Amino acid sequence: MKTRNINFLLLFTALFFGFLSSCKKDDADVPVSTKPEIGTMEIGSDNNKTVKAGSDLHLEGDIMAEALIDKIVIEIHQEGGGNFKFAKVYTDEKYVGKRNATFHEHMDIPSEAPAGQYHFHFMVTDKAGNTATLESPLTIQAADVKASYKLIFTEVKGEAHGNHFHDLADKENVEPTTISFDGTGKALAGHAHLKPAGIYKIEFKQFDASGKEIQGQYIKDKATADHYKAFLSGAAFVLNSKSTNESGAIFQTRETKYEDGTIVNGATETTGIITYFTAGKDNEGEKEVSYVLRKFSDSTIKSKITRDDWNLSDYAAKFPGDDVVKLSFELHAEEGED
Incomplete structure (x- = not known):
């Protein structure tokens, strides 16, 4: 009888600590050191990496972030000695907190952006503070019609x-x-x-x-x-x-x-x-x-x-x-x- 009680106590103790261990494991499931991944990104119509000033830039690509997306930042700056630059931050609910997301936006390009060569930065930061960056050249063409x-x-x-x-x-x-x-x-x-x-x-x-x-x-x-x-x-x-x-x-x-x-x-x-x-x-x-x-x-x-x-x-x-x-x-x- 005593042996049966001891065995039952040992089994209960093992199950209890196993449960605690499982809870701790669940809490640690977010891989804080795993950087987000950015798939192939379409930049511009037919991925031509070209856009006119005053129009919008088509962007589409897949994102995977094991530690969940916190924000997406796009920065575009002029090359060749120019200093014109602009940026946009995306914190929409369709991205934030998601592990997998398809980024599809049409980013407005300022009408005053000088024509020429630019550098495009697409940055994804996750909830653990890890950041992944995709870079690309971008050509901005002059707007050919003045707004009435x-x-x-x-x-x-x-x-x-x-x-x-x-x-x-x-x-x-x-x-x-x-x-x-x-x-x-x-x-x-x-x-x-x-x-x-x-x-x-x-x-x-x-x-x-x-x-x-x-x-x-x-x-x-x-x-x-x-x-x-x-x-x-x-x-x-x-x-x-x-x-x-x-x-x-x-x-x-x-x-x-x-x-x-x-x-x-x-x-x-x-x-x-x-x-x-x-x-x-x-x-x-x-x-x-x-x-x-x-x-x-x-x-x-x-x-x-x-x-x-x-x-x-x-x-x-x-x-x-x-x-x-x-x-x-x-x-x-x-x-x-x-």
């Missing part, structure tokens, strides 16, 4: 409510996204990569032949502005005011002053040189849209346009006039986008 228009998207803070926003305020350390357009309204560079639930300030810019901004002509005073209104056409958005869970789209034109300094009074007086926008989770995915600035045939028309009229498919018939500006582009409302 731009739309600048900057994420801000705020709350969506019905067909408008509350408590709009700037965010710190936010990198704007710019889409440039030629004189016909065709996008020269970039897409709008937006978080579905993010709120973005959209600034419309127009330039003359010398590069001077001239968008103020549409809101120089109330009498002038009464003839113009911006719309976002296409894609048949689910409007926030029609959403069952406040997850729809809002496009709120929102200048506060005319160019002559007088105050814009009321929602129907705003034009859309400055606009605030959210796509909303109800509208996730890729969409073809157009920012339209319409000049009405009668100055009384604008006062009849409500905040829910910005995406009407028949806006041209309902509000007589002419589209003086039409800028067409891709809008990507996707989680993990900047």
Whole structure:
């Protein structure tokens, strides 16, 4: 009897310490000394390692990090004695904390980047602090067309409510996204990569032949502005005011002053040189849209346009006039986008 009790005690003790040993082993499973691995990286269209200033650089490749991805950093600097450089850090949830990930992004190249030879650095750092780097030559070509228009998207803070926003305020350390357009309204560079639930300030810019901004002509005073209104056409958005869970789209034109300094009074007086926008989770995915600035045939028309009229498919018939500006582009409302 005593022997049986002793054997049982020994077995229990062995199982207990085996369990502790297993737990310790699980805690030590992360190989802190194993560097991340970067597979073959496509850099540029068809991996041509070439991109135009003011456009976006296609990047795609596989990453493996046993200690889990912490961040991805891209640095690009000029060769041959030049000192132009720029960088971007990716800490999106589709990468951070993952052991295996396919990196696929379109990195915006500054329009002011001088044409020439550059050096490309792609760096992956894991949770243990290990870093792996892939390097490559990169050629940046001069942009061949000067931008006639731009739309600048900057994420801000705020709350969506019905067909408008509350408590709009700037965010710190936010990198704007710019889409440039030629004189016909065709996008020269970039897409709008937006978080579905993010709120973005959209600034419309127009330039003359010398590069001077001239968008103020549409809101120089109330009498002038009464003839113009911006719309976002296409894609048949689910409007926030029609959403069952406040997850729809809002496009709120929102200048506060005319160019002559007088105050814009009321929602129907705003034009859309400055606009605030959210796509909303109800509208996730890729969409073809157009920012339209319409000049009405009668100055009384604008006062009849409500905040829910910005995406009407028949806006041209309902509000007589002419589209003086039409800028067409891709809008990507996707989680993990900047």
